[in-house]
Each structure stands twice: as C-alpha cells, then as structure tokens.
Amino acid sequence: MRIPLIHSQRQLIFGTVIFLILLTVGVFAYQHAWQAPEAVVKINVTNRGISLPDGFFLYQHLSAEGITIKSITSGSDSLVISFNSTEDSRAAEKVLKRIFDDSYRIE
Structure with missing residues (x-):
C-alpha cells in the first residue's frame, strides 16, 4: 500500500x-x-572611587556560611559569582547584602 x-x-x-x-x-x-535560571550573583559599585571587593574575601565569607562557589569572574565594573544551584545564589545574595553597605549593588 x-x-x-x-x-x-x-x-x-x-x-x-x-x-x-x-x-x-x-x-x-x-x-x-x-x-533552570542561571545561578549567579553580580556585584556592582554604586559610587565612584570605591573598588570592587577582593575575590578571596568573598570566597572566605561565603564558604564560612556553607555556600559553595563555582567561579568568580571580574569585569570592568562588576564581579560575577557563579554557583552550582539557585539556592546557593539566593543564600549568597542575602549574605553579601548583609556584609556590604549601599556602596555596592548586589543583584
């Protein structure tokens, strides 16, 4: 057929x-x-004259909270921190907002 x-x-x-x-x-x-949405946190400086935080400083604080970092990448005016899960990125965002003042924008 x-x-x-x-x-x-x-x-x-x-x-x-x-x-x-x-x-x-x-x-x-x-x-x-x-x-799944990308698990990243981006740190920007809001005021001129303020430098971005050191990657090792970030690593120490986040590791102390039990948050595992996949990578830290620096751009011209920002730091991008990648994580293995969105839960880690949300937890890191809370920790970073607690550590830094209004001179930094955490998103």
Whole structure:
C-alpha cells in the first residue's frame, strides 16, 4: 500500500530527513526554554572611587556560611559569582547584602 502524497522513494527520504531535522531543532528549543535560571550573583559599585571587593574575601565569607562557589569572574565594573544551584545564589545574595553597605549593588 502506498501513501498517496508520496510518489517516489526520493520524496520519502527527503520527508524523513526534514522531519528528523525539525524534531532535533524542537528538542533543543524545548531544553533551552525549560533550563533552570542561571545561578549567579553580580556585584556592582554604586559610587565612584570605591573598588570592587577582593575575590578571596568573598570566597572566605561565603564558604564560612556553607555556600559553595563555582567561579568568580571580574569585569570592568562588576564581579560575577557563579554557583552550582539557585539556592546557593539566593543564600549568597542575602549574605553579601548583609556584609556590604549601599556602596555596592548586589543583584
């Protein structure tokens, strides 16, 4: 029995390849849309003349609270701290807001 829309073997192969490509793109799009939010905390300076905190200082304080840091990356005007989980990033945000005054923006 033949499918009425497919007239040749070439059309069947072409249709199958297109279907597999669309399926692959759909799976990647689905995974990207449902990924967990990135577990990071960003520290910015709000006043000129104030320097960013030292990474080792941050590491010591967060480790003392039982928070595991994945990495600390410095930018031109900010520090980005990455964590393994969003729970760690939320806990770190609370600790950092307690440590620093209004001269720093923690987000």
